[in-house]
Amino acid sequence: MKYANIIVDISVEKLDKTFQYSIPENLQEEIQVGVQVDIPFGNRKLTGYVIELTEDAEFDPRRIRPIISVHEGSVAMESQLIALAGWMRKNYGSTMNQALKTVLPIRRQTKEVQKREIVLLIPKTEAQQKLALFEQKHYTAKARLLRELIQESVLDYSLVTGKLNISAAVIRGMAQQQILKVESSRQFRNPVSHLDQKGYHLTLNENQQRVVDTVCSDLDAGIHKTYLLRGVTGSGKTEVYMELIAHTVAQGRQAIVLIPEIALTYQTVMRFYNRFGDRVSIMNSKLSQGERFDQFERAKAGDIDIMIGPRSALFTPFPHLGLIIIDEEHETSYKSETAPRYHARDVAIERARMNDASVLLGSATPSVDSYYQAMQGKYQLLTLSERVEKKPLPDCEVVDLRRELRAGNRSIFSERLQELMEDRLKKRQQIMLFLNRRGISGFISCRACGYVIQCPHCDVSLSQHAGGRMVCHYCGYEQPLPKICPSCGSKYLGGFKAGTQKIEMLVQQRFPQARVMRMDFDTTRTKDAYEKILHAFANQEADILIGTQMIVKGHDFPNVTLVGVLAADMSLHVPDFHASERTFQLLTQAVGRAGRGKEPGQAVIQTYDPDHFAIQTAKEQDYDAFYKQEIAYRRMLAYPPVWQLFLIHCTGTDPQVTTAAARDLAEFLHRVISQKGKNIMLVGPADASIAKISDVYRKVIYMKAPEYATLVACKDLVERKIKNNSTFSNVSVQFDFNPTSG
Numbered sequence: 001m002k003y004a005n006i007i008v009d010i011s012v013e014k015l016d017k018t019f020q021y022s023i024p025e026n027l028q029e030e031i032q033v034g035v036q037v038d039i040p041f042g043n044r045k046l047t048g049y050v051i052e053l054t055e056d057a058e059f060d061p062r063r064i065r066p067i068i069s070v071h072e073g074s075v076a077m078e079s080q081l082i083a084l085a086g087w088m089r090k091n092y093g094s095t096m097n098q099a100l101k102t103v104l105p106i107r108r109q110t111k112e113v114q115k116r117e118i119v120l121l122i123p124k125t126e127a128q129q130k131l132a133l134f135e136q137k138h139y140t141a142k143a144r145l146l147r148e149l150i151q152e153s154v155l156d157y158s159l160v161t162g163k164l165n166i167s168a169a170v171i172r173g174m175a176q177q178q179i180l181k182v183e184s185s186r187q188f189r190n191p192v193s194h195l196d197q198k199g200y201h202l203t204l205n206e207n208q209q210r211v212v213d214t215v216c217s218d219l220d221a222g223i224h225k226t227y228l229l230r231g232v233t234g235s236g237k238t239e240v241y242m243e244l245i246a247h248t249v250a251q252g253r254q255a256i257v258l259i260p261e262i263a264l265t266y267q268t269v270m271r272f273y274n275r276f277g278d279r280v281s282i283m284n285s286k287l288s289q290g291e292r293f294d295q296f297e298r299a300k301a302g303d304i305d306i307m308i309g310p311r312s313a314l315f316t317p318f319p320h321l322g323l324i325i326i327d328e329e330h331e332t333s334y335k336s337e338t339a340p341r342y343h344a345r346d347v348a349i350e351r352a353r354m355n356d357a358s359v360l361l362g363s364a365t366p367s368v369d370s371y372y373q374a375m376q377g378k379y380q381l382l383t384l385s386e387r388v389e390k391k392p393l394p395d396c397e398v399v400d401l402r403r404e405l406r407a408g409n410r411s412i413f414s415e416r417l418q419e420l421m422e423d424r425l426k427k428r429q430q431i432m433l434f435l436n437r438r439g440i441s442g443f444i445s446c447r448a449c450g451y452v453i454q455c456p457h458c459d460v461s462l463s464q465h466a467g468g469r470m471v472c473h474y475c476g477y478e479q480p481l482p483k484i485c486p487s488c489g490s491k492y493l494g495g496f497k498a499g500t501q502k503i504e505m506l507v508q509q510r511f512p513q514a515r516v517m518r519m520d521f522d523t524t525r526t527k528d529a530y531e532k533i534l535h536a537f538a539n540q541e542a543d544i545l546i547g548t549q550m551i552v553k554g555h556d557f558p559n560v561t562l563v564g565v566l567a568a569d570m571s572l573h574v575p576d577f578h579a580s581e582r583t584f585q586l587l588t589q590a591v592g593r594a595g596r597g598k599e600p601g602q603a604v605i606q607t608y609d610p611d612h613f614a615i616q617t618a619k620e621q622d623y624d625a626f627y628k629q630e631i632a633y634r635r636m637l638a639y640p641p642v643w644q645l646f647l648i649h650c651t652g653t654d655p656q657v658t659t660a661a662a663r664d665l666a667e668f669l670h671r672v673i674s675q676k677g678k679n680i681m682l683v684g685p686a687d688a689s690i691a692k693i694s695d696v697y698r699k700v701i702y703m704k705a706p707e708y709a710t711l712v713a714c715k716d717l718v719e720r721k722i723k724n725n726s727t728f729s730n731v732s733v734q735f736d737f738n739p740t741s742g
């Protein structure tokens, strides 16, 4: 007998509550995950959604009632998203509940506190005239409020009556004059409606037009594919996206644009807003669940055609979704860090398949994964190999830091970088200094010869741990930190660490006349700090901007003509098989920040490893050469995308119990593998890269196989094994397919 688990109410509190029904013989074909069905409920008839199919009865099968029928009428949006959740549960491993919470626009039952806002109703020029009048007449309260409104367009009501000390009577008076209005409900509020829309004029160049024509002729013919647009930095990809969106909207369909949150700046949003006005909405992590729900309602109601946002915008319930664009598709933020650990790229492709929609992935430095798919013919490759208006790519030099040390320069700035910085400061052009730091654990290297200590069993560097130990995060291999460099015998051996703060200090010492800004985790913690720094730097309020990879995204700085990468190795020797790929991407993107304005750009990459192919190919901005070497390495070591990787994380508070459970799973899987006789590799259990976090012990099992489906089958077996198994009552098991880091 087959059973269906059904939810009857889509709200956060009720998602856990499923009811089981049996599936009558005549409905077996039709009933799938996501299908809307009519069921007997007490003595009523209700409509619910199938969220799971199973052969296990949850209680006495004789008491399980059958589904009445498949619900008549059009396929609800929810059905499709539930089906997508089912696909995610199956392919990434999570509970159905976790998957549903990820995809469904769910409203909390608890009422949100209503927030009141004051919105400027008149154009700013008119407001300025009114302001002058108020000042002249000494209407100080009115003037104060209007001045703020001219600045911000929208103000929080409580802020106005509180901090600005303006009475309700004054606000009411100005509302009667139609200067402003008070909005007491944020429902369906459009987060971009208060922006000033500028006109739109731009003609695509020949290269852009060629890409647009290719995709549009497919769209017109009803052909739906996944495209990979590789376009060098500043080649005008965003303009191409907008043209394709316009075409999609003209067909009566909608578009989703995914942009990493860090790149979702005011400048980026404005470009879309200038073109599409309030048919665009944005989503970001600052929106509350209620606001997110409202955005989704607007999408469903047809109030908007375009949704821009990070990963979660992918689940916007557009009724006729036609196009999904993923900008900066190589970004690791597209992979979810919580269950279901999905990759937005693959979910986008699945959602597009369900909707007969198309997907366009764009990047200057495509992920090796996507480029591989393009080479296999699964995605169609499109290229933009020139910058807009034939602006040259920056001229890039690599500086060998070992040679600097030998020549007696112990500073963090090479002679060449100092020389160029001085030149730019003199010319009043701007400089960006970039520290491509990733993760928390450093690597261990020799400052004299550049030698990096690696694990003898894996092709990754060892990490420095407490007590002078070095540990491999892949296999758990451990050895003490040597006193001298095994390669050249020098004593300059140690973990590589340096912060942006220290660099800021050093810059100030070396260039006391320069105005310096710093952008990193510390300086961007407060709300809007990130935007403020970008804005100030764009306004040339500083000569030098120092930052982590945060500074490479989301903003054009036409006056930047020099980019310095201080220690390119920092992202190279992290214990991760993606290290070369990430380094190539970071360097290429960083270098690409220079020379976007009138003056040509220049870049300096400082490194202890100048011959490394990731650095050499980044210097040449040669993606093909990079890819060729990288894919050979992945193939040789059977890493993704050539093989597929599957991690099983076991965590628990008791180290013995956790280890025993992980061992038990590994042994079980070994037996499965020997029975299946398939090409599967299994390593572990080993300590996770951080073996203990807040007293929770973490073990990990690594599996590799050529086919994704093989690993999904293993996951299914593990899920079944741990269900109702007392060994795992105190150990949590989580799945991660093709992790993007660590």
Ligand code: ADP
Pocket (backbone or CB within 6 Å): 202, 203, 204, 205, 208, 231, 232, 233, 234, 235, 236, 237, 238, 239, 240, 388, 556
């Ligand atoms: P990418 O996303 O590839 O880095 P953008 O779309 O941001 O490139 O374009 C880079 C700059 O060139 C932007 O300032 C954009 O307005 C401008 N631009 C793009 N296409 C054209 C064009 N056809 N004509 C003139 N300027 C363009």
Ligand code: ZN
Pocket (backbone or CB within 6 Å): 455, 456, 457, 458, 472, 473, 474, 475, 476, 477
């Ligand atoms: Zn190892």
Ligand code: ZN
Pocket (backbone or CB within 6 Å): 446, 447, 448, 449, 450, 451, 485, 486, 487, 488, 489, 490
């Ligand atoms: Zn050495």
